Amino acid sequence: MGVQERRARQKENIREEILDAARALFVKEGYERVSIRKIAEKIEYAPGTIYLYFEDKAAILERICEETFSKLAQKMHAINADPSNPLDGLRRGLRTYVQFGVDNPNHYIVAFVQAKQIPRDAQPKAGERCFDNLRTAVRRCIEAGQLNCEDVEEIAQALWAGVHGVTTLLITCSFPFIEQNRLIDRVVHILIEGIRKR
Amino acid sequence: MGVQERRARQKENIREEILDAARALFVKEGYERVSIRKIAEKIEYAPGTIYLYFEDKAAILERICEETFSKLAQKMHAINADPSNPLDGLRRGLRTYVQFGVDNPNHYIVAFVQAKQIPRDAQPKAGERCFDNLRTAVRRCIEAGQLNCEDVEEIAQALWAGVHGVTTLLITCSFPFIEQNRLIDRVVHILIEGIRKR
DNA sequence: GATGTACACTGAACAGTGTTCAGGAGTTGA
């Protein structure tokens, strides 16, 4: 009975086609401008067909964001694996996070800003994994006695807020910002100085 | 010729009616859920009528945000007027900013997150005034020799990023955050410690 | 008072959106 398997494979292929088309539109145009009809047109199917493969539009975009954030989680995991100075690892982790957001603005906005508008039982799991890496990095610094506060969760969330701020600001606000890297570095520097024991 | 004046007054009244209806819907339901037809229904006019008073939907929401941000600018101005310790004034300014955002989530998101999507020559001027107040507060701290960096613009933008981050995170992300005030205070504390000269 | 004009307003229409679903094909196994 190879028939079922072949069918499953074909189905998976079309799922991938949909994701590829959606990804291309999404990266180029952003969430709002990706319409089901445009995706359908791109893969040369009828609009209704999309709904045989995905629950709704949000499910497609969610899947794409999940992919992307897996990459970030990997990057941050790699930084944590480095056994050098924990505080320096934390700094690099924060820097990586912001750079990732700036490099993937549409993904970032959908995952962290429009997340509430598109509620789903399973919030992006890769996003959760990214935060876990941040927690780990903070814990190491505390264990190394490098921080002025012992509350892992509190510090991790505060740091997240800090890097999230500069990321969303750079992505969404048209404002005469100073040179981007200088601003990012300054924010990260302030955050690290603000938690460092002295 | 009191006729023209009366007409202008009537026109202004209807403009206000539209704004009132839009404000109520907006505060309760958020930008996406405010439709021109709903506003029109609320004030018992035809949808087309709205367009005799406002260029488009964005113009209405912008006007409402402008109002709200004027209040914030006032609050921050009042804090700057206080001649006590500049660093403490800065701290209170940052705290006020975040609290304002959390108290006016819909306004905040429209003004600072969807601002790019709804591009307009005149970015919210009250928002600009708020940032001016932040600049002033930073400048005073530098003049008082309290900061470890002399670049007003760089520090002001970095601080803005920090408070913007915690604000948007609390508004838009459904995440198991620690108690809200503790998180806000921690972020502000980190930011202040991170720029303070020691 | 009649007339012409200027203005306010309507509501249907347009082009778009996400989503649903009855029905039409094509393939499969008996």
Place this chain on the structure above:
DNA sequence: TCAACTCCTGAACACTGTTCAGTGTACATC
């Protein structure tokens, strides 16, 4: 050959922001 199953279509629904020809009223002029 025929029934069953699967995949897909495309029209339809209810919504969105926005436009615009047409209507009715209030005013200024004759």
